Amino acid sequence: MSLRSPPPILSVRPSRALVDEPFEVSVENLPPGGPVTVRSLHRSEDGDDWEAYGRYVSDHSGKVSVSEDLSFGGTFSGKQPMALLWSMRPVPGSRSGLRLRKLKVTTPMLVNISVYRGHNDFRDQTPLASAVTERWYMAPGVHRVDIRQEEVQGTLFIPPGPGPFPGVLDIWGGWGGLLEYRSALLASRGFASLTVEYLKPGELQTDLEFSSFEAAFNILKDHPKVLSDRVGVLGSSAGSIVTLYLAAESTAVQPRCVVCISNANCYPHESGLSGIQHLLAKKFDKIRLDENNHEIWRGIGLALLDDAPYKVDMGKIRSPVLLVNGRDDQNWPVLETADRMAQVVGAAGKAHLLYRLDYPNTGHQIEPPFSPHFRATNLAIDGTKDKAILLWGGETKAHSEAQEDSWKKILSFLRQHLYCSPKAKI
Amino acid sequence: MLQQLKMEEKPCSAALSVQPSRGLVDEKFVVLVQNTVPSCPLTIHASHQCEDGHSWHAFAHYTSDASGVVNVSEDCSVGGTYSGVEAMGLLWSLKPVPGSKPGLRMRKKNVQAPMVITISVYKGHLTEGFGDQVPLAGTEVERWYMAPGVRRIAVTEDGLTATLFLPSGPGPFPGLLDLWGGGGQLVEYRAALLASHGIAAMALDYLTCKYTMETGKMVEQDYFEAAYTFLQKHPKVLSSRIAMLGFSLGTSVTLKTAVYSEVMKLRCALCISGSHVQPLDGFLKETLGYFNENSGKTCFTEDNEAIWRNLLLPIPTDLSLKVDMKEMMERAGNSHLLTLLSYPNAGHLIEPPYTPHARSSLFRDVKSRQMLMALWGGQTLEHSRAQEDAWRKLLVFLRKNLYGGVKSTSPLSNL
Numbered sequence: 001m002s003l004r005s006p007p008p009i010l011s012v013r014p015s016r017a018l019v020d021e022p023f024e025v026s027v028e029n030l031p032p033g034g035p036v037t038v039r040s041l042h043r044s045e046d047g048d049d050w051e052a053y054g055r056y057v058s059d060h061s062g063k064v065s066v067s068e069d070l071s072f073g074g075t076f077s078g079k080q081p082m083a084l085l086w087s088m089r090p091v092p093g094s095r096s097g098l099r100l101r102k103l104k105v106t107t108p109m110l111v112n113i114s115v116y117r118g119h120n121d122f123r124d125q126t127p128l129a130s131a132v133t134e135r136w137y138m139a140p141g142v143h144r145v146d147i148r149q150e151e152v153q154g155t156l157f158i159p160p161g162p163g164p165f166p167g168v169l170d171i172w173g174g175w176g177g178l179l180e181y182r183s184a185l186l187a188s189r190g191f192a193s194l195t196v197e198y199l200k201p202g203e204l205q206t207d208l209e210f211s212s213f214e215a216a217f218n219i220l221k222d223h224p225k226v227l228s229d230r231v232g233v234l235g236s237s238a239g240s241i242v243t244l245y246l247a248a249e250s251t252a253v254q255p256r257c258v259v260c261i262s263n264a265n266c267y268p269h270e271s272g273l274s275g276i277q278h279l280l281a282k283k284f285d286k287i288r289l290d291e292n293n294h295e296i297w298r299g300i301g302l303a304l305l306d307d308a309p310y311k312v313d314m315g316k317i318r319s320p321v322l323l324v325n326g327r328d329d330q331n332w333p334v335l336e337t338a339d340r341m342a343q344v345v346g347a348a349g350k351a352h353l354l355y356r357l358d359y360p361n362t363g364h365q366i367e368p369p370f371s372p373h374f375r376a377t378n379l380a381i382d383g384t385k386d387k388a389i390l391l392w393g394g395e396t397k398a399h400s401e402a403q404e405d406s407w408k409k410i411l412s413f414l415r416q417h418l419y420c421s422p423k424a425k426i
Numbered sequence: 427m428l429q430q431l432k433m434e435e436k437p438c439s440a441a442l443s444v445q446p447s448r449g450l451v452d453e454k455f456v457v458l459v460q461n462t463v464p465s466c467p468l469t470i471h472a473s474h475q476c477e478d479g480h481s482w483h484a485f486a487h488y489t490s491d492a493s494g495v496v497n498v499s500e501d502c503s504v505g506g507t508y509s510g511v512e513a514m515g516l517l518w519s520l521k522p523v524p525g526s527k528p529g530l531r532m533r534k535k536n537v538q539a540p541m542v543i544t545i546s547v548y549k550g551h552l553t554e555g556f557g558d559q560v561p562l563a564g565t566e567v568e569r570w571y572m573a574p575g576v577r578r579i580a581v582t583e584d585g586l587t588a589t590l591f592l593p594s595g596p597g598p599f600p601g602l603l604d605l606w607g608g609g610g611q612l613v614e615y616r617a618a619l620l621a622s623h624g625i626a627a628m629a630l631d632y633l634t635c636k637y638t639m640e641t642g643k644m645v646e647q648d649y650f651e652a653a654y655t656f657l658q659k660h661p662k663v664l665s666s667r668i669a670m671l672g673f674s675l676g677t678s679v680t681l682k683t684a685v686y687s688e689v690m691k692l693r694c695a696l697c698i699s700g701s702h703v704q705p706l707d708g709f710l711k712e713t714l715g716y717f718n719e720n721s722g723k724t725c726f727t728e729d730n731e732a733i734w735r736n737l738l739l740p741i742p743t744d745l746s747l748k749v750d751m752k753e754m755m756e757r758a759g760n761s762h763l764l765t766l767l768s769y770p771n772a773g774h775l776i777e778p779p780y781t782p783h784a785r786s787s788l789f790r791d792v793k794s795r796q797m798l799m800a801l802w803g804g805q806t807l808e809h810s811r812a813q814e815d816a817w818r819k820l821l822v823f824l825r826k827n828l829y830g831g832v833k834s835t836s837p838l839s840n841l
Contacts, residue, residue: 016448132575141566161564
């Protein structure tokens with residue numbers, strides 16, 4: 001007859017959630033007033049292990065509530081309900097400069113949450129209890145459609161229901177390849193969203209011209225489940241250049257509203273981004289290194305603020321524009337760029353169309369909520385350098401708060417402009 | 427002019443959300459409709475196609491408030507398959523669609539995939555013709571019996587026909603033997619749900635198991651002892667914390683085991699919709715034989731539904747025909763630990779919460795292979811309340827007795 005006692009009970013509620021939804025992690029049946037470590041562990045699609053952990057002390061009913069209690073240290077401290085996700089980083093011994101991005105959105109991210117005895121190193125211990133939680137980019141019923149046309153290769157996500165739905169064209173920046181997760185999440189939030197592949201992973205080269213993005217916009221706009229006059233654009237980093245072009249200069253399409261995350265406004269070629277790598281390479285002498293030898297590229301952008309062959313004429317914007325930037329962006333001079341744009345917009349008498357969110361201590365990679373923050377990550381740049389570690393900037397806690405807040409504000413901006421209210425405001 | 431143009435656009439999209447969109451079967455959700463015309467009559471509709479291919483639906487009539495919002499958890503349904511403020515009414519009031527085969531009962535076989543329900547909102551107060559109208563909005567909801575990380579293990583050793591569900595984590599966990607009733611089969615969903623609550627639960631088929639199907643004979647006590655021992659010896663199970671949960675005929679086994687078994691030392695026992703009336707001599711074969719002998723007491727309603735409650739009435743005075751509850755309690759040393767929950771207007775099929783109520787359904791008698799329409803009873807609203815309350819109390823009871831300390835003398839009022 002075993003005299004083993006029952007284990008603590010660890011629960012994560014909800015156990016299955018969308019990635020932008022909060023959860024509550026609690027542990028019960030612990031010895032009262034005892035030190036424990038609550039840890040999250042995730043194996044990425046690349047096979048790397050990521051973790052976060054907080055040190056807690058159970059109360060006298062034997063309970064720890066991550067949402068309510070203070071963490072005394074770990075990868076985060078203080079009262080941080082979601083830090084087990086956003087403060088994740090590669091486990092010790094991992095390769096350097098990693099980033100966490102989900103490529104396959106039809107399956108969830110699996111996160112293992114465990115509780116260990118004590119505040120010391122838990123790595124040799126068996127946890128007292130653990131639970132698995134699923135984090136999804138796709139809500140049930142969201143439809144994923146491959147788009148393989150001559151000019152446009154990408155993926156379309158359609159929300160469940162009869163529709164029709166407002167649409168959002170989702171344009172990423174450099175080196176990503178085909179990234180689906182943001183569009184999948186937008187569809188889970190009620191927007192038909194098309195993400196376009198135009199920059200191959202590891203490359204800043206593209207053949208796509210602005211006209212290809214206009215074609216993509218039209219694919220979305222003309223889709224039977226999309227409200228043709230309620231299509232907006234969301235672009236980040238280099239993708240914001242295309243976004244601003246569509247908002248201001250395109251004669252073929254007219255987005256109802258646009259959002260730019262970590263904006264840029266310079267392009268090499270009258271018709272688009274082809275050759276952008278060349279444009280940047282000309283200013284590579286402006287790259288600085290930080291104390292870790294990580295590359296700071298914002299100098300390139302600063303030089304291009306004046307020197308770029310082409311800039312989108314922001315004075316011509318025809319619809320509301322929301323700019324989301326991080327004040328500690330080390331990759332691109334986003335604030336200076338936004339300031340310039342604001343000047344031009346103001347001079348054209350259109351200041352009422354421009355909205356800005358500038359987040360303190362926030363870097364370049366402003367991702368959906370609870371995504372781990374990367375201050376610097378690897379980049380293999382095809383054709384020019386072998387490999388580099390680029391500094392994106394941002395301090396983890398502030399950056400994570402910015403991700404949470406900006407996502408809410410982006411969704412509300414999109415809803416305001418793309419969903420019509422039955423009560424028409426006069 | 428511009429304003430007029432806008433009015434001619436495609437209709438505005440109402441927004442419908444269900445939180446959580448993926449939940450466990452016993453979790454509540456919030457159904458919210460937004461961005462509709464204020465003070466507008468609306469119908470919220472749920473539809474589900476079960477594994478057998480039958481269609482089920484539920485619906486309720488609401489009126490949006492001044493901001494164009496309906497919140498099913500807070501607002502009152504004025505008609506449909508349920509009325510009043512019922513957060514989970516769209517699930518528990520699910521009924522087979524008109525024209526369906528009579529006597530259907532919804533039971534999930536594959537617990538590794540969720541139940542998928544489509545929730546839609548329609549303009550107006552509809553009672554039919556949902557397929558002909560385009561809803562204003564729709565969404566999908568998943569309801570799971572298995573939490574992430576729960577492991578499903580088929581058990582065939584020692585002649586058993588069973589499935590073990592282990593909670594996620596290193597364990598070891600308290601264990602539970604899960605017994606269903608006279609319909610037989612290996613029914614997994616309740617054990618899966620219990621494992622999602624931290625209990626290593628094993629669903630045991632004892633009527634249509636391999637042994638019985640091959641030999642034609644009923645299993646004896648040793649079959650249950652083998653199941654108990656399997657759990658006891660399992661490295662992920664706490665051998666001194668094993669419970670038994672029996673439903674209907676399963677109650678007969680549970681009570682007999684709790685009182686008389688020398689081998690099976692149950693930490694606690696739970697009995698749903700059962701009786702202590704059974705011949706003490708012998709086991710399953712004799713118990714079923716006793717029911718058979720009394721089968722003449724079966725009544726039939728106008729619709730030819732069989733009522734079996736009289737088979738065990740009146741309660742015999744012959745002591746050899748019933749398990750001595752008093753002796754059981756005294757043996758346990760705690761005669762005050764019996765909790766009786768008797769729910770008014772609830773029927774026989776007390777299932778996990780928010781699952782549809784079947785007042786009657788087709789039932790195949792295991793021995794005779796005869797198909798009958800059985801009247802289980804219960805009024806849907808009160809039956810659903812009973813399911814919710816019973817499950818909650820069952821979980822607290824299991825938590826207290828299986829996870830609690832060595833001293834288990836908590837008064838009943840704690841429940």
